[in-house]
Amino acid sequence: MTLKKSRKFNYGALKERLDLVKNIVYYKRGLEELSLNVTNACPNACVFCIRDRDSGWGVANLYLNKDPSVEEIISAFDEESKRVKNLGINLKRVKICGYGEPLLRFKDLIFVISHIRKSEPNTEIQIATTGWPYFRFISEKETFLKKAMENGLTHIFLSLNASDKVSYKKLVRPGIKDYDENAFEDTLRFGVMAKKLGLDVVLGFIDLDSLDKKKAKILAESNGLKYKIREFENGESK
Numbered sequence: 204m205t206l207k208k209s210r211k212f213n214y215g216a217l218k219e220r221l222d223l224v225k226n227i228v229y230y231k232r233g234l235e236e237l238s239l240n241v242t243n244a245c246p247n248a249c250v251f252c253i254r255d256r257d258s259g260w261g262v263a264n265l266y267l268n269k270d271p272s273v274e275e276i277i278s279a280f281d282e283e284s285k286r287v288k289n290l291g292i293n294l295k296r297v298k299i300c301g302y303g304e305p306l307l308r309f310k311d312l313i314f315v316i317s318h319i320r321k322s323e324p325n326t327e328i329q330i331a332t333t334g335w336p337y338f339r340f341i342s343e344k345e346t347f348l349k350k351a352m353e354n355g356l357t358h359i360f361l362s363l364n365a366s367d368k369v370s371y372k373k374l375v376r377p378g379i380k381d382y383d384e385n386a387f388e389d390t391l392r393f394g395v396m397a398k399k400l401g402l403d404v405v406l407g408f409i410d411l412d413s414l415d416k417k418k419a420k421i422l423a424e425s426n427g428l429k430y431k432i433r434e435f436e437n438g439e440s441k
């Protein structure tokens with residue numbers, strides 16, 4: 204089920220100004236890491252969001268004309284993985300991300316993940332997300348996440364970017380105008396739940412001036428999560 208355009212979500216400031224396309228597959232770090240662009244909808248409005256300045260991380264236009272269907276995602280993946288294999292390259296990672304929040308399509312992603320796993324038994328399958336939308340838009344229970352793992356999901360890159368709730372509110376603006384009071388805690392809750400299920404979880408922070416690195420480390424460690432502080436390249440959070 205694709206998402207209908209909704210005022211609850213942010214679609215990026217350039218949406219009205221660019222030609223909308225159907226770019227489902229893109230590469231940011233070479234052909235061994237294939238990324239899937241599954242939606243432009245996002246329930247956050249991060250102040251550093253690259254989408255407001257660039258059509259697609261400088262690698263492609265990722266402003267979609269509509270959310271691709273499960274069949275379209277699978278077909279784009281099959282076509283590309285075949286092409287990459289024909290070049291003699293093994294896919295090391297499939298990253299489900301895009302120019303939006305992929306968790307909004309989590310139930311669809313279970314089918315996509317299952318298909319990728321059948322075709323690529325040893326590839327890392329990662330979802331890059333802000334986490335909290337799982338509880339708001341999918342379920343309070345772990346059932347769907349567990350199902351995704353059983354179908355082949357292996358990694359979660361969990362974008363937090365702030366070491367406390369006040370900075371999180373200012374930077375990420377979860378819920379856009381209707382600020383989501385529990386988003387910061389729920390992001391951590393999502394990470395802990397994923398880790399308990401057996402997924403490899405990394406808590407991500409962009410190295411912004413406002414980031415208290417010491418606090419970020421303590422926060423990750425006190426929740427039993429790995430963490431990564433990444434250079435602020437161009438507004439990439441996931």
Ligand code: SF4
Pocket residue numbers: 213245246247248249251252253254302303304333438439440441
């Ligand atoms: S940086 Fe990511 S999470 Fe933040 S508004 Fe942009 S797409 Fe959404």
